[in-house]
Amino acid sequence: MLKPSSATMKRGLLITLLFFAVSASAQKTFSEGTITFDVLTIMEGKQIEGLATCIQMVKGAHYRSDLISGIGKTSTIFDMREGAGAVIRDFGSQKIMTPLSRENWKEINKKFADLTYEIGSDTITLLGYSCSKATASLAGGTTIAVYFTRSLVPDNAEMFVQLGHLPGIVLGYSATTINSTVTYTAKSLSFDPVQIQKFDIPAVGYRIMGYEESKRK
Numbered sequence: 320m321l322k323p324s325s326a327t328m329k330r331g332l333l334i335t336l337l338f339f340a341v342s343a344s345a346q347k348t349f350s351e352g353t354i355t356f357d358v359l360t361i362m363e364g365k366q367i368e369g370l371a372t373c374i375q376m377v378k379g380a381h382y383r384s385d386l387i388s389g390i391g392k393t394s395t396i397f398d399m400r401e402g403a404g405a406v407i408r409d410f411g412s413q414k415i416m417t418p419l420s421r422e423n424w425k426e427i428n429k430k431f432a433d434l435t436y437e438i439g440s441d442t443i444t445l446l447g448y449s450c451s452k453a454t455a456s457l458a459g460g461t462t463i464a465v466y467f468t469r470s471l472v473p474d475n476a477e478m479f480v481q482l483g484h485l486p487g488i489v490l491g492y493s494a495t496t497i498n499s500t501v502t503y504t505a506k507s508l509s510f511d512p513v514q515i516q517k518f519d520i521p522a523v524g525y526r527i528m529g530y531e532e533s534k535r536k
Contacts, residue, residue: 346469346470346471346472347470347471347472348471348472348473348474349377349471349472349473349474349488349510350377350378350379350473350474350475351377351378351379351510351512351513352376352377352508352509352510352511352513353374353375353376353507353508353509353511353513354374354375354488354490354505354507354508354509355372355373355374355375355505355506355507355508356372356373356374356375356492356503356504356505356506357370357371357372357503357504357506358370358371358372358373358386358388358501358502358503359501359502359504360499360500360501360502361499361500361501361502362498362499363498363499369388369389371386371387371388371389372385372386372387372388373385373386373387373503374387376513376517376518377473377474377475377478377513378512378513378515378517378518379400379474379475380398380399380400380401380475381396381397381398381399381513381515381518382395382396382397382398382399382404382478382518383395383396383397383517383518390410390411391408391409391410391411391413392408392409392410393406393407393408393409394406394407394408394409395407396518396520397419397424398518399475399477399478402420402421402424403418403419403420403421404418404419404424404520405417405418405419405520406419406533407520407521407525414524414525414526415525415526415527415528415533416520416521416525416526416527416528417527417528417529417530417533418520418527418529418530419530420530423530428480428481430457430458431480431481431482431483432480432483433483434455434457434463434482434483434484435455436453436454436455436465436483436485437453437454437455438451438452438453439451439452439453439454443466443491445466445468445490445491445504445505446490446505446506446507446508448468448470448471448490449468449470450466450467450468450490450491451466451467451468451469451487452464452465452466453465453466453467453485455483460496460497461494461495461496462494462495462496463482463492463493463494463495464492464493464495465482465485465489465491465492466489466490466491466492467485467486467487467488467489467490468487468488468490469486469487470487471487471488472486472487472488473488490504490505490508491503491504491505
């Protein structure tokens with residue numbers, strides 16, 4: 320059996336190194352910025368009037384998500400490093416804040432923590448990024464379809480744990496039950512710096528509701 324020459328082996332090694340270098344350079348770490356989603360809800364085959372908007376902001380270990388609709392706003396703020404945050408609800412005259420501990424955060428997201436996705440060959444382009452489709456099912460029958468891009472990776476693996484652990488940033492998402500479908504579609508993505516004040520938790524103006532009580536509402 321002929322053995323490859325040292326020159327051939329060197330060329331093969333160079334090609335391998337170049338491949339990994341190109342792959343690495345094609346990825347960008349998403350450590351700070353804002354992703355804005357259009358949120359569409361369909362109930363029993365009919366579209367709910369008025370799009371909602373979801374705005375996700377990250378800055379290092381800081382995370383914030385604002386879900387804004389015609390009836391109000393729900394903000395989730397969490398500091399991954401400190402293990403503390405809050406869910407803040409503004410619905411007309413109702414202003415309620417629920418403090419979150421690290422244990423609360425894990426409990427909120429536990430149904431996604433060990434979620435197993437089946438990543439298929441289907442791809443779509445969102446905001447100029449090629450996105451792969453991944454599907455999964457939750458206990459209770461909810462079907463999840465996610466479109467994520469490998470071109471962007473989170474700086475903190477726990478930052479987007481709400482959708483489980485995927486090798487990239489999610490730019491499209493839908494959850495389907497027997498009679499409803501909620502779809503999130505990214506309409507903009509910015510790497511501009513986010514003001515640190517965006518992650519401040521209000522000190523006044525809200526009625527405090529404990530985490531256990533909030534689960535019963």
